[in-house]
Amino acid sequence: MPDSATVERTDAELIAAVRSGDTASFEPLLKKYQPRVFATARRYARRESEVEDIVQEVFLKAFHKLNSFRGDAPFEHWLMRLAVRTCYDFLRAHQRTREISLADVTDEQTDWLDHFAANPADASENASAARELVETVLAQLSPEARLVITLLEIEDRSVKEVAALTGWSVPVVKIRAFRARAQMRKCLEKLARGKYL
Amino acid sequence: MNMAELQKKLFAAARANPPSDDVPYAFEERILAQLAAKPAFDILATWNRTLWQAAAPCVAVMLLLGAWTRFAQRADSSRETLAADLESTLYLAFDNSTETW
Numbered sequence: 001m002p003d004s005a006t007v008e009r010t011d012a013e014l015i016a017a018v019r020s021g022d023t024a025s026f027e028p029l030l031k032k033y034q035p036r037v038f039a040t041a042r043r044y045a046r047r048e049s050e051v052e053d054i055v056q057e058v059f060l061k062a063f064h065k066l067n068s069f070r071g072d073a074p075f076e077h078w079l080m081r082l083a084v085r086t087c088y089d090f091l092r093a094h095q096r097t098r099e100i101s102l103a104d105v106t107d108e109q110t111d112w113l114d115h116f117a118a119n120p121a122d123a124s125e126n127a128s129a130a131r132e133l134v135e136t137v138l139a140q141l142s143p144e145a146r147l148v149i150t151l152l153e154i155e156d157r158s159v160k161e162v163a164a165l166t167g168w169s170v171p172v173v174k175i176r177a178f179r180a181r182a183q184m185r186k187c188l189e190k191l192a193r194g195k196y197l
Numbered sequence: 198m199n200m201a202e203l204q205k206k207l208f209a210a211a212r213a214n215p216p217s218d219d220v221p222y223a224f225e226e227r228i229l230a231q232l233a234a235k236p237a238f239d240i241l242a243t244w245n246r247t248l249w250q251a252a253a254p255c256v257a258v259m260l261l262l263g264a265w266t267r268f269a270q271r272a273d274s275s276r277e278t279l280a281a282d283l284e285s286t287l288y289l290a291f292d293n294s295t296e297t298w
Contacts, residue, residue, distance in 0.1 A: 035218035042216035130210035154211040
């Protein structure tokens with residue numbers, strides 16, 4: 001396995017070649033980083049066609065903006081910043097205003113909630129119902145809230161990392177994270193109220 | 198129901214199930230085809246290139262006009278300049294003030 005310096009140098013060579021007009025040199029970069037970009041896009045879009053559109057946009061933007069890559073940080077960081085911002089644009093463009101209701105929750109998710117209500121410690125985190133429930137709740141959040149929850153709580157990134165990825169300042173990330181958690185809790189309360197009251 | 202606990206549990210569920218990083222077959226071909234179909238357009242680079250291309254003709258025109266002005270003056274130095282012509286035309290009315298009044 002090559003060390004990170006070799007990988008960076010290779011990336012730098014490829015980027016220099018693309019900048020000088022060799023479009024084919026973009027292919028190795030594409031092949032190397034597309035799995036990460038796909039995984040990122042799948043956190044924000046459910047339909048595979050939407051995921052593919054996001055990834056395509058990320059790489060087209062990367063190609064056209066390659067001149068703005070200064071090489072201070074690894075190419076991967078620059079690309080992931082672009083990917084996160086493209087996903088955020090996607091969320092804003094596909095923002096839903098409909099509020100969550102019990103109709104949005106499947107029988108399996110309701111069963112999991114019942115199980116959690118009866119015995120919180122016993123409810124499995126690995127259940128597909130829990131995973132789907134997170135998706136359902138996240139889909140109800142505002143784009144900012146969804147982005148910040150995903151990066152901070154699900155991807156387990158630091159506030160500084162989130163600030164670098166999103167382009168927001170650290171205090172803005174903190175405020176948005178606070179509001180996002182509150183927004184999510186409100187969604188869950190609404191669900192619980194509909195079910196148990 | 199404990200909402201904070203539920204929220205934690207859901208975050209843990211999401212962390213435990215990261216999305217797949219599978220790439221559809223030949224996806225890179227799709228992007229490369231897009232790149233081939235739509236060449237990159239960098240407005241600054243285009244502007245820069247156009248300015249450099251325009252520099253040589255501009256210098257040539259400047260040199261030609263300079264040479265023409267110098268030679269024209271030498272060839273007909275007795276004739277009044279355009280500025281003098283303009284001045285005399287403008288002040289013509291004042292020179293003939295007695296006739297006007």
